[in-house]
Amino acid sequence: MFSSQLSPDQRERAISQLTGEKFDVLVIGGGVTGVGAALDAASRGLTVALIESQDIASGTSSRSSKLIHGGLRYLEQYDFKLVREALHERELMVSSLSPHLVKPVGFLFPLTEKFKERTYVGAGLALYDALRGFQRALPWHKHIGQKQINEIAPSLRPDLIMGAIKYFDAQVDDARHTMSIARTAARHGAVIATRVSAESLLREGKRVVGVKAKDLVTGKTINISATATVMCAGIWSDELHAKFDLVPGYGVTMSKGVHIVLPGSAIKSNAGIILKTPVSVLFLIPWADKWIVGTTDTPYTGDRAEPFASREDVQYILDQANRVLTPKLDATEIIGVYAGLRPLVANNKNSATTKLSREHTVDRPAAGFVSVAGGKYTTYRIMAKDAIDRAVIELRELTPESVTEKLPLVGADGYFALVQQIERLSQASGLDALTITHLLNRYGSLISEVLELIEENPKLAAKVDEDLLYIKAEIHYAASHEGARTVDDVISRRTRIAFEARDHGVHLADEIAAIIAPVLSWSVKERKASVQAYEDLVDRELEALDQLLESNESVNS
Numbered sequence: 255m256f257s258s259q260l261s262p263d264q265r266e267r268a269i270s271q272l273t274g275e276k277f278d279v280l281v282i283g284g285g286v287t288g289v290g291a292a293l294d295a296a297s298r299g300l301t302v303a304l305i306e307s308q309d310i311a312s313g314t315s316s317r318s319s320k321l322i323h324g325g326l327r328y329l330e331q332y333d334f335k336l337v338r339e340a341l342h343e344r345e346l347m348v349s350s351l352s353p354h355l356v357k358p359v360g361f362l363f364p365l366t367e368k369f370k371e372r373t374y375v376g377a378g379l380a381l382y383d384a385l386r387g388f389q390r391a392l393p394w395h396k397h398i399g400q401k402q403i404n405e406i407a408p409s410l411r412p413d414l415i416m417g418a419i420k421y422f423d424a425q426v427d428d429a430r431h432t433m434s435i436a437r438t439a440a441r442h443g444a445v446i447a448t449r450v451s452a453e454s455l456l457r458e459g460k461r462v463v464g465v466k467a468k469d470l471v472t473g474k475t476i477n478i479s480a481t482a483t484v485m486c487a488g489i490w491s492d493e494l495h496a497k498f499d500l501v502p503g504y505g506v507t508m509s510k511g512v513h514i515v516l517p518g519s520a521i522k523s524n525a526g527i528i529l530k531t532p533v534s535v536l537f538l539i540p541w542a543d544k545w546i547v548g549t550t551d552t553p554y555t556g557d558r559a560e561p562f563a564s565r566e567d568v569q570y571i572l573d574q575a576n577r578v579l580t581p582k583l584d585a586t587e588i589i590g591v592y593a594g595l596r597p598l599v600a601n602n603k604n605s606a607t608t609k610l611s612r613e614h615t616v617d618r619p620a621a622g623f624v625s626v627a628g629g630k631y632t633t634y635r636i637m638a639k640d641a642i643d644r645a646v647i648e649l650r651e652l653t654p655e656s657v658t659e660k661l662p663l664v665g666a667d668g669y670f671a672l673v674q675q676i677e678r679l680s681q682a683s684g685l686d687a688l689t690i691t692h693l694l695n696r697y698g699s700l701i702s703e704v705l706e707l708i709e710e711n712p713k714l715a716a717k718v719d720e721d722l723l724y725i726k727a728e729i730h731y732a733a734s735h736e737g738a739r740t741v742d743d744v745i746s747r748r749t750r751i752a753f754e755a756r757d758h759g760v761h762l763a764d765e766i767a768a769i770i771a772p773v774l775s776w777s778v779k780e781r782k783a784s785v786q787a788y789e790d791l792v793d794r795e796l797e798a799l800d801q802l803l804e805s806n807e808s809v810n811s
């Protein structure tokens with residue numbers, strides 16, 4: 255049996271396996287599409303390796319709106335196929351594939367007019383609910399009158415909002431979910447190595463037979479042999495196609511989307527809110543005791559690795575939300591800001607990004623080489639399946655069909671039963687029920703591994719910060735089981751302290767480094783360098799927001 259643990263030892267073993275074995279499938283890119291492809295291929299019984307140049311989910315897959323949804327706005331574009339497919343995936347994730355991570359969330363669609371708008375939006379939401387088919391993991395939408403709306407969402411302007419329709423979608427911690435897919439792939443035998451970058455292709459004649467890669471930790475070159483190479487590089491696709499001397503059948507346009515994070519007190523509503531904007535929609539999404547509000551949709555051509563929010567992005571979000579809110583949101587309330595880049599598959603580079611389809615494309619620009627890009631986070635499993643369906647043709651042998659529709663992620667097994675045992679778990683571990691619930695929603699049945707760490711070292715039961723729910727055992731576990739290798743990996747992706755804590759979590763960086771240093775066998779110098787690297791990253795982000803800070807000194811990010 256294989257282990258799902260992504261530890262420093264596991265990485266070392268993975269690096270030597272990359273050099274010594276020939277794989278059926280090599281995946282480039284550890285975003286949700288890449289880890290999904292690795293899981294799809296490994297669970298068909300194929301030998302699989304995945305290389306990721308940075309950290310798992312360090313690209314777009316940690317920077318989304320974190321919604322698992324059909325996409326109401328695609329209904330308006332008559333993209334019924336995409337909506338139906340995404341709703342099917344949503345139902346699967348909430349009910350069986352990853353119920354510990356993907357949770358239902360209610361949204362209000364506020365109405366400013368009593369009859370015509372209600373009929374139009376009501377018909378749209380009825381279609382939305384119907385398109386999911388016979389699976390019913392989430393409640394049906396319902397109409398809400400003006401009196402009720404004042405009780406449910408007192409922050410919506412009573413002079414403007416005449417009622418609402420409440421519907422349901424789902425939400426997820428995207429980076430955690432992507433990492434859990436990677437662990438599930440490892441559990442089925444995939445060799446996963448982060449900080450390994452694909453540099454060029456290995457060829458025999460015209461056929462691609464693998465990748466020349468660089469281990470970014472040691473600087474060593476690794477030749478990885480594979481019958482099929484599958485590139486899932488999202489917004490890096492164009493850059494890599496050019497680097498690999500391939501002529502692709504599609505291009506990828508980047509569109510920047512920014513979110514701001516606010517304290518729970520900033521918006522009084524017991525459901526999320528969706529607003530139509532001139533170019534798209536704006537979501538006000540409950541995130542534990544906070545709100546995530548976004549997003550923007552603007553063409554982008556800058557640095558792919560570090561997209562930062564600008565003052566204009568933040569102002570746009572505030573202005574759009576403030577059309578319907580009372581009291582208005584103020585920039586001084588902002589706790590965090592993050593920006594991401596959508597990989598939009600484009601046939602015509604001159605089209606406005608908002609009109610481009612969210613559907614994905616699978617391409618085979620050379621024998622032995624398949625690439626996939628576009629799509630949505632929600633449809634990762636379909637993208638992965640389509641890419642591997644194409645890749646297995648390169649193997650020239652009969653291979654089993656994809657089974658990921660029936661394959662729960664690690665931690666999903668037994669989750670619903672554990673939720674019934676919160677009190678017992680609380681008594682046995684000495685942790686309060688709130689912390690147990692927090693852990694179950696992040697680890698599912700793998701909670702036992704986190705609790706074992708506390709048994710070995712009871713000091714790890716302490717909270718990292720009194721304003722946050724994370725405990726020290728989670729920080730240790732991030733490095734010992736979840737592949738975290740830097741302070742940034744822990745603060746930005748294994749936890750979401752980067753946008754949940756007031757100063758991006760810089761005040762916690764030293765302590766976090768001290769917890770993971772022994773796990774990663776760091777010297778004092780390496781520990782300090784990792785803290786410094788995180789502080790530098792935060793400085794660069796703050797610089798990009800400088801104008802906002804100048805106009806409002808108390809904004810923290």
Ligand SMILES: Cc1cc2nc3c(=O)[nH]c(=O)nc-3n(C[C@H](O)[C@H](O)[C@H](O)COP(=O)(O)OP(=O)(O)OC[C@H]3O[C@@H](n4cnc5c(N)ncnc54)[C@H](O)[C@@H]3O)c2cc1C
Nearest residue numbers: 283285286287307313314315319321452488511594631632
């Ligand atoms: C603002 C915003 C909001 C969004 N909201 C939603 C939403 O609510 N719901 C939804 O369904 N979708 C949403 N999306 C879309 C969704 O996030 C993306 O479609 C999805 O995350 C893309 O995943 P990916 O794996 O294709 O790309 P990525 O996550 O970017 O992964 C590509 C990976 O390739 C790696 N890589 C690059 N070059 C190399 C190399 N040479 N060697 C090895 N690895 C390499 C990168 O480091 C990166 O990790 C949103 C997107 C944005 C930007």
